Amino acid sequence: MSYSIEEIKQGVKLHCIDTNKFKTNLMAVFITLPLNREKVTFDTVIPAVLKRGTANLNTQEEISKKLENMYGASFDCGIEKIGDNHVIKFYLEALNDNFVPENSKQNMSKDSIDLLLDIILNPLTENNQFKNEYVEAEKNNIKRLIESKIDNKDQYALNKCIEEMYKDEPYGLYKYGYTEDLDKINSKNLYQYYIELINTSKIDIFISGELNTKEILEVVKNNENINKLKERKPNYIVNNEQTENKEEVQEKEIEEKMDIAQGKLVIGLDVELNDYNSKFPVSIYNVILGESATSKLFQNVREKASLAYTARSNYVRQKNNIYIRCGIEIENYDKALKIIKEQLEEMKNGNFTEEDLENSKKYMISGIQSAQDEQDSEITYYIGQELSGMLTTFEEYIKKINEVKLKDVKNVGNKVKINTIYFLRN
Amino acid sequence: MQIIENLSVKEKLYIEKLKNGLTVMIIPKKGIRKKYVMWATHYGSIDNKFIVPGEENATNVPDGVAHFLEHKMFEQENGTNSLDTLTALGVNANAYTTNNYTTYLFESTDNFYPALDELMDYVQKPYFTDENVEKEKGIIAQEIKMYDDYPDWAVYMNAIRNMYKNNPIKIDIAGSVESIYKIDKEILYKCYNTFYNPSNMVMCFCGDFEPEKLVEEVKKRLIDKPNQAEIKRIYEEEPEGIIKKRIEQKMEVSMPLFVIGIKDKIPEKNEDIVKKHIAIEILLNIIIGKSSRLYKELYEKELLISEPFLEYEFTDNYAHIAITGMSTDPDKVLEKIEQEIEKLKEEGLNLKDFERIKNMLYGNAVKEYNNVSDIARMFITDYFKGINSFDYLESYKQITLEYTYEILKEVFLKDKTVISIVKGK
Numbered sequence: 001m002s003y004s005i006e007e008i009k010q011g012v013k014l015h016c017i018d019t020n021k022f023k024t025n026l027m028a029v030f031i032t033l034p035l036n037r038e039k040v041t042f043d044t045v046i047p048a049v050l051k052r053g054t055a056n057l058n059t060q061e062e063i064s065k066k067l068e069n070m071y072g073a074s075f076d077c078g079i080e081k082i083g084d085n086h087v088i089k090f091y092l093e094a095l096n097d098n099f100v101p102e103n104s105k106q107n108m109s110k111d112s113i114d115l116l117l118d119i120i121l122n123p124l125t126e127n128n129q130f131k132n133e134y135v136e137a138e139k140n141n142i143k144r145l146i147e148s149k150i151d152n153k154d155q156y157a158l159n160k161c162i163e164e165m166y167k168d169e170p171y172g173l174y175k176y177g178y179t180e181d182l183d184k185i186n187s188k189n190l191y192q193y194y195i196e197l198i199n200t201s202k203i204d205i206f207i208s209g210e211l212n213t214k215e216i217l218e219v220v221k222n223n224e225n226i227n228k229l230k231e232r233k234p235n236y237i238v239n240n241e242q243t244e245n246k247e248e249v250q251e252k253e254i255e256e257k258m259d260i261a262q263g264k265l266v267i268g269l270d271v272e273l274n275d276y277n278s279k280f281p282v283s284i285y286n287v288i289l290g291e292s293a294t295s296k297l298f299q300n301v302r303e304k305a306s307l308a309y310t311a312r313s314n315y316v317r318q319k320n321n322i323y324i325r326c327g328i329e330i331e332n333y334d335k336a337l338k339i340i341k342e343q344l345e346e347m348k349n350g351n352f353t354e355e356d357l358e359n360s361k362k363y364m365i366s367g368i369q370s371a372q373d374e375q376d377s378e379i380t381y382y383i384g385q386e387l388s389g390m391l392t393t394f395e396e397y398i399k400k401i402n403e404v405k406l407k408d409v410k411n412v413g414n415k416v417k418i419n420t421i422y423f424l425r426n
Numbered sequence: 427m428q429i430i431e432n433l434s435v436k437e438k439l440y441i442e443k444l445k446n447g448l449t450v451m452i453i454p455k456k457g458i459r460k461k462y463v464m465w466a467t468h469y470g471s472i473d474n475k476f477i478v479p480g481e482e483n484a485t486n487v488p489d490g491v492a493h494f495l496e497h498k499m500f501e502q503e504n505g506t507n508s509l510d511t512l513t514a515l516g517v518n519a520n521a522y523t524t525n526n527y528t529t530y531l532f533e534s535t536d537n538f539y540p541a542l543d544e545l546m547d548y549v550q551k552p553y554f555t556d557e558n559v560e561k562e563k564g565i566i567a568q569e570i571k572m573y574d575d576y577p578d579w580a581v582y583m584n585a586i587r588n589m590y591k592n593n594p595i596k597i598d599i600a601g602s603v604e605s606i607y608k609i610d611k612e613i614l615y616k617c618y619n620t621f622y623n624p625s626n627m628v629m630c631f632c633g634d635f636e637p638e639k640l641v642e643e644v645k646k647r648l649i650d651k652p653n654q655a656e657i658k659r660i661y662e663e664e665p666e667g668i669i670k671k672r673i674e675q676k677m678e679v680s681m682p683l684f685v686i687g688i689k690d691k692i693p694e695k696n697e698d699i700v701k702k703h704i705a706i707e708i709l710l711n712i713i714i715g716k717s718s719r720l721y722k723e724l725y726e727k728e729l730l731i732s733e734p735f736l737e738y739e740f741t742d743n744y745a746h747i748a749i750t751g752m753s754t755d756p757d758k759v760l761e762k763i764e765q766e767i768e769k770l771k772e773e774g775l776n777l778k779d780f781e782r783i784k785n786m787l788y789g790n791a792v793k794e795y796n797n798v799s800d801i802a803r804m805f806i807t808d809y810f811k812g813i814n815s816f817d818y819l820e821s822y823k824q825i826t827l828e829y830t831y832e833i834l835k836e837v838f839l840k841d842k843t844v845i846s847i848v849k850g851k
Contacts, residue, residue, distance in 0.1 A: 021458055022796045023435065060725070064717035068782045071789030099435065099792050141731045147680040148752075153575045259678050259851065261574035293513045303507070306564030309572055327572050355514075362516025362536070369535040370518075373460045374797060 001372065003382065003393075004213060011201075011232035014220055015382060017208035019375075023099045025109055025209030026375040027116055030383050031088040032202040032236045035081060035170035041142070041177025042193050043086050045185055047077040048138040050090075053124040053131065063119065070111060071095050071104070075119065082387055083239035083318030084170045091376075092116040096210050109211065110219050121198060121225035125191065135187040146176045150258070153424060154310075157264035158323060161422035164254055165268045169244055171319055202234035204386055206379045238389040239318040242274045253421045264424040265336060267324040269344075272415040276390075279317050280400045281408035285416070286315035286322050287360035288352050288409065289343065294359060296343040296352075301326055307336050318388075322416065330425045337421065344418070350410035357406050364401050368394060427637060432816040435795045439805070439816060440637040447625025447653040450644055451809070452637045453801055461538045461633030462798040465549055466529035466806050468628075469621035471601075472594040472661070472743070473526075478620045479655040488608040490566070490601020491617050493523040497566060498614060499530065499548055501558050508548035517541040525595050526741045527810050533799060538633075539643065546647040552618045554611040567603045577679045577848045578750070585685035585748065585846035588670045592662035595744050623654040630806050632798040661743055666691065667841070672757075674847045682849045684756035686763060689842045690738075690745040700817045703738055704787065704825050705833040706747065710736040711783045712775060713766050713838075714749065720766045729753050729762075741811055747837070760845045767838045775834070780827050788822045 001019045008014050033043070057063045067073045073094035080087045094112045124131050150156055159174065166172030207216055220226055237243065249270060271282055290297035290313030301311035311326040328336045346352070371377040372394060385391045392400070428441045440452040474487050499521070500508040512519035517534035519541075530549050534541050573579045587596045600606070631640060668689050693699045714720050716733045724730040734751030753759045794804055794815075808815045 023792050024796060059722075061717055061722050064715075065782065068717055068786040072786035072793070073789070093793070095789050095792055101434075101788075137726070137728065140728055144681055144731055144752075149680075151577060151679050153678075262568065262571040293509045293519070299510075302565055306561050307568070309565050309569035327568055329568070329571075359514040359516070363513065366516045366518065366535045370460050370533065373458050 002213075006217060008221055008226065009229055009231050011234040012203045012226075012229060013205065013386070014217065015204060015206045015386070016211060016213045016216060017206065017378060017382070018211050018213055019208060020210045021373060022209060022375050023096055024093050024375065025096050025112060025207065025211070026379065027092045027112055027208075028206040028379050028383075029090045029116060029120055030204045030206075031197065032082075032085050032204070032234070032387060033197065034235060034237050035084050035086045035173050037170075037173060039193065040086065040173050040175075041181035042185060042190060043088060044079050044145075044175075044177045045135070045138055045142050045182075045190060046194055046197065047079065047088050047090065048142055049130050049134050049190065050119055050123050051075070051077055052134040052138065054118045055122045055124055056118055058124050066115065070106060070108065070115075071100060073108075073112060073115075075116070079175055081171065081173075081175045082384070084237040084243055085239070085387060086175070087383075090116060090120050098210065109209070109216065113207070113216070113219050114223065117223050117225045121228065123194070129191040130187040130194070132187045135185070135190055139182045139185060142176065143179050143182055146174070146179050149174065149176070153258070153260055153264055154325065154327070157266045157422060157424040158325060160254075160256065160424070161266040161268045161323065161420055164252070164420045164422060165321070166244070171243075199230045200232050200234065202236050203229075204383060206382065208375050208379055236387070239384075239387045242320055249417065249419050251418045251421070253423075255423045255425060257426060258424055260424065260426050262327045263330040263333060263426075265324075265326050265328055265333065266422045267340060267418060268420040268422070269322040269324070270417050270419045271320040271322060271412065272417065273412065274320060277400075278412070281404045281412050282320075282322075283315055283317070283364060284357065284360045284401070284404050285347065285409050285412040286313055287363050288356050289313050289322070289347055290324055291315075292360070292363050294356075296346060297324065297326070297340065300339050300343055301336060305335070305339055307332050307339070321419075333423060333425070344416065347416070348413040350406075350413060352409070354406060357404070357409060361401050361404070365398050368397055427641065430814065430816060432819055434819045435792055437795060439814070442641050444624070444645065444648070445653070446648065446651060447623070448648070449628040449809070450641055451628065451630040451805055452635055452640055453630075453632045453805065454635050454637060455633055455798055458634055458798060459535050460533055460798050461535070461631070461635070462531070462533045462802050463542065463545065463629065463631050464529050464531040464802045464806050465545060465629045466527045466627065466810075467621050468526065468626050468810055469528055469617070470524050470526040471597055471599040473621070473659055474594055474597070475660040476620065477658040477660070478616070479657060484660055485616065487613055487617060488601065489597045489605040490599075491609055491613060492528050493600045494562065494566065494606060494609050495614055495617060496521045496523045496528050496530075497562050498554055498559065499552060501553050502548060502551070503553040508544055511544050512541055515541050515544070519545075523599055525599065527806070529806060531802075542643065543647060546644075549622070550649045552615065552622075554614045556611060559609065559611050559614065563606055566600060566606050570598070570600050570603055570606075573598070573600070577677045577683055580675055580677060581683045581685050581846050581848040582748070582750070584673045584675060584848075585687040585844060588673050588844040588846060589668050589687050589689040589746055590744065591665055591669050593664045593744050594661065620657055624648070624651055625653045626657065628806065628809055630802045630809070632802040664692070664744070668844050670844065672845050672847075674849060676851050677848050679848055679850045681752050681754060682756050682847055683752050684750070684759065684848075685846045686749040686760055687844045687846070688747040688838060689844070690740070690747065690837050692743055693740055693745055699740065699811070700813055700821045701825060701829070702833060703740070704818065704821055705830040706738040706837060707736070707787055708780065708783050708825070708830055709834050709838065710738070710747065710749070711786070712779055713770065714763055715783065717779075717782070720762060724759060724762060729755055729759055756845060756847045760843075764840055764843065767834070767840075771835055775827055775831050777827055780830065784822060784825060788819070791818050791822070
């Protein structure tokens with residue numbers, strides 16, 4: 001495996017991951033820009049409109065047929081919040097040339113690159129704007145997508161907790177935006193925004209697979225859509241910089257009602273540590289608290305008290321937060337909350353052992369090593385590194401984890417505070 | 427050891443049937459760091475009535491025993507929990523139960539053999555007490571309630587219940603809050619002793635392994651158990667027809683969800699089910715797949731916002747199609763799909779569409795060989811259907827337009843079609 005990065009234009013990087021572990025090549029393009037209330041919904045409509053048609057393949061049907069003819073190449077797009085950035089993502093997965101039936105005359109790598117860039121950079125336009133019909137239809141689809149946030153109750157509860165913790169801050173925005181913005185979007189202003197976006201934003205192109213890196217570089221550099229792109233000094237938020245002040249936060253409890261069978265409890269924690277090196281002990285703290293099966297939450301909320309099936313926590317390193325989540329009987333709210341608070345107290349008092357530390361390290365290292373056996377996880381890791389402004393290789397990451405001492409994790413315990421307790425109930 | 431090679435994906439399958447009846451399957455993957463193992467028993471939520479080998483009378487057990495067993499297997503006599511032990515070794519361990527099998531698994535990058543020690547130890551040594559069985563009920567009740575809040579699970583189960591009268595597939599895998607409270611340690615031991623015999627089990631490994639050496643390692647860890655006679659499973663006769671055409675339930679959802687189900691005949695012993703499965707997938711894509719004329723129409727009318735999920739599900743005692751999606755008007759979607767099916771029956775299939783979709787599905791089948799966990803899961807799932815997963819790759823070459831058209835007429839029947847809808851309140 002080898003990983004190389006080349007800046008093909010200022011602000012536009014090509015990342016090649018040369019690996020022979022897979023039957024496929026996976027190509028991903030990420031467009032990164034700061035989250036902002038004004039444009040958050042615009043960002044969501046853009047990929048939806050782009051997937052409708054290119055100047056070469058005018059309809060979704062033609063794109064689908066093209067993909068099917070490429071032995072079921074698959075295209076996907078979406079949008080993600082990574083720290084204070086909004087990241088528009090595009091993926092194309094296709095068979096590696098080694099696994100395409102011999103009678104086929106296709107050059108999969110080149111065709112995939114050309115097609116994906118065609119969808120992103122060469123949209124169908126009419127009178128210098130997006131095709132009106134596509135924009136209007138996709139606005140309706142996005143409206144439904146935004147409204148569907150209530151469908152998955154666990155996710156809904158988590159989003160609500162984050163929203164409460166980051167009121168009026170970029171990270172508190174809903175990643176798909178807001179229905180009331182849709183009326184302001186039309187094919188003209190959306191197209192103008194799109195042009196601005198692709199000429200000023202950070203663009204990262206990833207290609208993973210059994211590649212001839214030199215050849216791929218040539219294909220990308222010679223792609224006419226890439227040639228049209230301007231050099232840029234992209235504006236984005238480097239993810240090691242926390243943008244809010246977390247001290248002085250008052251703990252708050254919020255309750256919301258919905259017709260559901262099970263209560264969803266989410267507790268958002270602030271970690272008052274903000275330097276790069278603290279991320280590693282905090283990761284370990286989180287594993288001991290609630291990420292693995294041996295964690296305090298799993299053992300005490302689930303195994304000992306039988307209060308829940310799911311009881312876990314996850315760490316959002318970009319924002320220095322840990323979120324505890326569990327599904328419980330409504331009437332067990334006080335009981336569960338008491339046990340969870342006791343676990344936080346245990347962590348604060350350093351009631352965990354050298355063995356817990358070693359087990360958590362193994363857990364984390366195993367996770368990071370597995371990521372290299374999955375094409376999309378590996379890309380996700382590297383885009384995370386790219387946005388953090390410094391590249392920590394897998395080896396360095398493992399080294400950093402191994403260097404964490406018990407006292408570092410104990411120190412984290414004193415820096416963790418409850419920000420918001422959110423409960424979705426009936 | 428039997429070796430089967432597939433040149434399309436350049437992979438090999440090693441199979442060994444041990445003396446005690448256990449089947450071991452190994453798909454070696456050179457250069458991959460992850461090692462994955464699954465140990466599965468042919469015992470799922472549908473096996474709630476059976477005759478224990480050596481007994482005369484049938485045994486009836488409450489719903490949810492297979493799943494309950496899966497939860498309880500991790501508990502050890504010395505007070506430890508194997509999930510904790512495996513986690514402490516740095517491996518990612520889990521277990522799950524389906525309609526027709528239960529499986530225990532882990533994925534490791536290090537400590538593979540110590541973890542295999544633990545896996546093989548706990549699956550072979552149950553330890554149930556009144557106390558530890560009782561304790562689990564609260565946890566499983568919360569698992570069931572978690573599913574109660576998933577509209578996609580409700581809409582699917584309602585479709586199943588509209589298609590099947592007697593088949594136990596209509597029971598929730600975990601059982602119900604009522605049924606699990608009837609489960610005690612005697613029931614668990616009885617089901618364990620019946621279904622966790624090596625002759626009813628299969629192990630599948632995927633990762634960087636030397637197959638011969640690995641089989642020896644497995645043998646070393648096996649406890650001596652006699653190869654038992656066949657378990658007689660009792661399933662009530664299932665009528666061919668459906669129960670009810672339409673069902674609707676109200677939940678907190680933003681937009682209606684639907685599952686359109688088409689009940690099919692139970693696969694026959696000598697039927698080429700792989701070929702049929704592929705033909706049905708081709709047809710589903712021609713009818714309502716992403717490049718189909720009907721999808722284009724429904725998308726433009728805003729009746730669909732993304733392509734429905736298309737699946738043919740079967741074992742040796744049920745078979746049906748499920749088309750799953752979201753729509754503002756699911757009844758209209760059903761009407762349009764039924765019309766399109768009739769139209770295709772009249773007009774016949776277009777060769778170009780057929781070839782293109784066949785290529786796509788072939789590519790998708792190759793992609794299944796990317797990840798060690800996906801590979802093992804696929805081989806295990808297919809094994810319990812009597813299928814070697816490689817057969818799919820070869821069967822694509824043999825499917826003809828004529829055969830596919832025959833399947834269209836035989837399977838896609840209006841009077842076998844149901845719709846289940848979950849709507850907002």
